[in-house]
Amino acid sequence: MHARRWTLLAVTTAIAGVLAPVAAASAAWTPAESVSASANDIHNATLGFDAQGRALATWLPSTYVNGRFKGQGGRAATRAPQLTAFDPERTAPVFRAGPMLYGQTRAVGLDVRHGSWNRCGQQVDLRVRYGRSSGFFQTPASVIAAYRGVGGDGDPAVGTDKSGHVAAAWAQSAASCSRSIIRVARRRAPSSSFTAPDTLRGRGMNELPSIAVGGRGDIVVAWARRVGEGRTVIEARYRRAGGSWDALERLGEGTARGEVTTAVMQNGRAYVAWQRKTINETTGTSASTWVAVRPSGAGSFRDATRLEAIRTGVSYVGLRPILAVNGIHALIAWTGRAGTTWRVRVATAGSNGSFSSPETVSDAAVNAQLGGLSLLPDGTAAVSWAQLDFELVPGRALAALRPAGDSRFLPGELVSSSTRSVPLVALSPLTRQPTVTWTQHMGAPTTSAARLDVRLRASTREPPAP
Known part of the structure; x- marks a missing residue:
């Protein structure tokens, strides 16, 4: 993936002008700023706001050697x-999950300390890192568990609510290496x-856990269990605040390495959402997006709903769904397909928890891929995406806002005419305006990875003058 990105850079920069135009913006965006120093690549970026309106961005820079x-360690701004x-x-942990913001200014994430490998996976110490939205994180870290991770570090996941109830999930190999185990550790506030x-x-063989914690301390965990060549089933368990884990539930079918996401x-x-995607060099790509809901007070999930099914030629466009919940509001976003776009x-x-017919927020004339989704308690929402060039590589960063009380998003607005990644978005609880981050090569076009000048960039929407 890295190699493909930099070898195409000279071409995609040259053809940026052929991307479809976007609608005239109804609001201005602040001039883009470089949040990070120069690197040859940047990945695992996150963006969020605390309750007081402070923004926190984290990322992992790397150098081509x-x-x-x-990797050059973690960074935060x-x-x-x-x-x-x-x-x-400033320097920050190399987060494997998170960080997530909670309370007024607090943050929590997971990192790992790696040990030896054997045929079952890599020995890891899973560690929790507490910090602040100012970007400072606790040292030393506290070890939650030591285990041998499935496929590496066991894909740890973290969830928290505003009160500081924290839960971590991971997949660890059994001693025999013939099975893998989904495990969860919990911290209920104010316990340390x-x-x-x-x-x-x-x-x-279980993998790819996702975990979410609701405002009362309710927890949902979902994961994929392998059942055949390239096939999985999506399973979940739910725990009411102060209760015990409910019975295992099978929600639907998935595919290997298909992403699972959760929300409470x-x-x-x-909610549990996931994608199914099969790519065959002969028959093309077959994909679908699914979501299952467990209503408040119910004893189980409803039957999963298929949001969209796609069949097209071979394509590697990412189709991961994103859930966002806040207060009484819930949204789901995904990358779909209309005709050839x-x-x-x-x-x-x-x-009742069911999702309405979707609104298509990206332009009809150009390919697009979902980047981020953000939601405030009053229903204000923002979504970000990348326009894709003819090679289906991100070319431009866009975003759209849905003000509180409105049923539809405003037209998409151009945030940056150049991006290497799908953009992230987060809403300020004070201004109710979105900030978007993306990665961008700032130098002349090049085919040398070692000469890439990649920065994490940011811009914030300024509302129209009254």
Whole structure:
């Protein structure tokens, strides 16, 4: 993936002008700023706001050395409320999950310390890192669990609510290497320590856990269990606040390495969303996006709903769905397809938890890929995406806002005419305006990875003058 990006850079820069025009913006965006220092590549970027309106961005820079990209540790930068520029970057943990913001200014994420490999996977210490939205994180880290991770570090995931109830999930190899186990450790505020891990699934080959914590402390965990060549089933377990884990539920079918995402609302309603995607060099790409809902107070999930099904030629466009919940509101966004064009869609949940017919927010004339989704308690929402060039590589960054009380998003607005990644978006709870981050090569076109000048960039929407 890295190699493909930099070898195409000279071409995609030259053809940027052939991307479809976007609608005239109804609001201005601040001049783009470089949040990060120069690197040859940047990945695993995150963006969020604390309750006081401070923005926190994290990312992992890398340098191209001896034919490969080498990580340079973690970085973080913060922007104070009401200011337009981020402070200089500082070192941060190499987050494997998170960080997530909670309370007024607190943050939590997971990193790992790697050990030896054997045929079952790599020995890791899973560690929790507490910090602040100012970008400072606790040292030393606290070890939650030591295990041998499936496929490497076991794809750890973290969830938290505004009160600081934290839960971590991971997939670890059994001693025999013939099965993998989904485990969860919990910290219920105001306690400072995690519980001994619970085993949620001990049979089969399980991977890719996702975890979410609701406002009352309700928890949902979902994962994929392998059942054949390239096939999985999506399973989940739910735990009510103060209760025990409910029975295992099978939600639907998935595909290997298909992403699973989860969310829990303030009232305990839970969502699990996932994609199914099969690519065959002869028959092309077959994909679908699914979501299952467990209503508040219910004893199980409803039957999963297929949001969209796609059949096209061979394509590697990412189709991961994104869930966003806040207060009484819930959204889901995904990358779909209309005719021959990849489109970004957003659907809103009704009072019964089911999602309405989706709204297509990206332009009809150009391919697009979902980047981020953000939601405030009053229903204000923002979505970001990348316009794709003829090679289906991100070329431009766009975003759209849905003001509180409105049922539809405003037309998409151009944030940057150049991007190497799908853009992220987060809403300020103070201004109710979105900030978008993306990665961008700042130098002349080049086919040398070692000469790439990649920065994490940011811009914030300025509302129209009254």
